[in-house]
Amino acid sequence: MPSPTLDVEAAVVEEKNGEFRLRTVSVQAPRPDEVLVRVVATGVCQTDAHSRSQDYPVPLPVILGHEGAGIVESVGSAVRDVVPGDHVALTFPSCGRCRACRAGAPANCQHGFELSFGASRLDGSNAYGGGGVHGHFFGQSSFARFALASERNTVRVADDMPLELVGPLGCGLQTGAGAVMNSLRVGAGQSVAVLGTGAVGLAAVMAANIVGATTIVAVDVNETRLALASELGATHTVDGRTENVADQLRKIRPDGFDYILEITARPQMLAMAVELLAPMGVAALIGGAPAGTKAPIDMNSLLNGGRMVRGIAQGDSQPQIFIPKLVELYRTGRFPVDRLVRTYEFADINQAFADASRGSVIKPVLVMGD
Ligand SMILES: [Zn+2]
Ligand SMILES: [Zn+2]
Structure with missing residues (x-):
């Protein structure tokens, strides 16, 4: 039937x-x-x-x-x-x-x-x-x-x-917040750069602030988003239209970043992220590129210093646990999704x-x- x-x-x-x-x-x-x-x-x-x-x-x-x-x-x-x-x-x-x-x-x-x-x-x-x-x-x-x-x-x-x-x-918000809180387990006092501050990147900025990261850099080419990133917890912003992103990030963090979240899905940004990591730092690949996209990563930059690249889907969320957690964070004013x-x-x-x-x-x- x-x-x-x-x-x-x-x-x-x-x-x-x-x-x-x-x-x-x-x-x-x-x-x-x-x-x-x-x-x-x-x-x-x-x-x-x-x-x-x-x-x-x-x-x-x-x-x-x-x-x-x-x-x-x-x-x-x-x-x-x-x-x-x-x-x-x-x-x-x-x-x-x-x-x-x-x-x-x-x-x-x-x-x-x-x-x-x-x-x-x-x-x-x-x-x-x-x-x-x-x-x-x-x-x-x-x-x-x-x-x-x-x-x-x-x-x-x-x-x-x-x-x-x-x-x-x-999807988008648990991806950004989950990358910080579940996948990378960013800790208090650590440094994070977020390349691309759409919904995923801004969720990552909010989460980095919640977990106590003390250097949170937002990178984008849209000044409205960068201004919002500052309000949501970014300690620094870099405008890719008017500034050299690699130079600025090096100036902010001469010894490199603990974590760089690549959300722009541009191959050269992932390659750059690897160059800007501290030893044992992690470049997290989050942005979805068209099928078959390849990135020109310097192999020695990974080898020396034990740097890592890892892909992260959906912020490694256990949705039945993580989504209610994000709701609680919203309700206590710490994850203002409405913005x-x-x-x-x-x-x-x-x-x-x-x-x-x-x-x-x-x-x-x-x-x-x-
Ligand atoms: Zn999605
Ligand atoms: Zn399965």
Whole structure:
């Protein structure tokens, strides 16, 4: 018997770099391990833009969106963590069965890429219908009034936390904050440089401030963002348009940095980061570059001084633990997510993307309304 379906308004990308078009699609009822969520708000992330432009080859037509927040509508028979009516954040998907998942590192799930960009379930099935549309982007496809997620990437949050601030916690903000707090475990008195101060970089700045880093340098080419970085805890800023970034960073920290977070996804920035590390320092690669991108790193700069480069996905977050922690930090005023967010109506999704690519908004959040 075919499972019952629900008609849902969704923003669909039909072709490479195409506009988002609001269309009605159908979604099947949740399987035993799945959760249907009425989306209240959803963040817009750079990865959505990379997928629309096919830097990441997502099958088209597709419903993107991967920072959903909303209210549980219905759950599959095996779901235990959430019940209808719960407020939830949707986050990155993971399989739960591979070695990384079993080792407690779902952000490094062996099937993570497939689950995020394959636009189907792992078994190849697609719960979405209507003009051959694909869903399941990041296991949620949240640019729609309802999102079909799984229990694994659904995180219950407190009812009094504004849902338009919850969405971005599921990807961009946990990525930046998690890199500092989980992956690198930056400590009091240490030095951090953040290359690129979009939402991920600003979350890293806030987290570095929370953990007590005493040198926090924000680097960008946008003076509004740099000014905000200062307000959020950066001790120094470097404007890449008017200053030589390497010279300035060397001046601030002649002996090198303990940690440099590379979020611009530019190969020469990663190579530069390695040169500016203190002995045993870590250059964290966080920015997502197009497939096949290579960086010209001086091998001897790594060898001498035991410097490290490491990739970090989703801030090594255990979402069910880390997202509620970020909510608590927001509530106590130490992680002011609201400073990064600007809301848009769902129908204005194309405007939200245009503003994000121009750099005039840090974290657009679409609010679905009625
Ligand atoms: Zn896995
Ligand atoms: Zn994202």
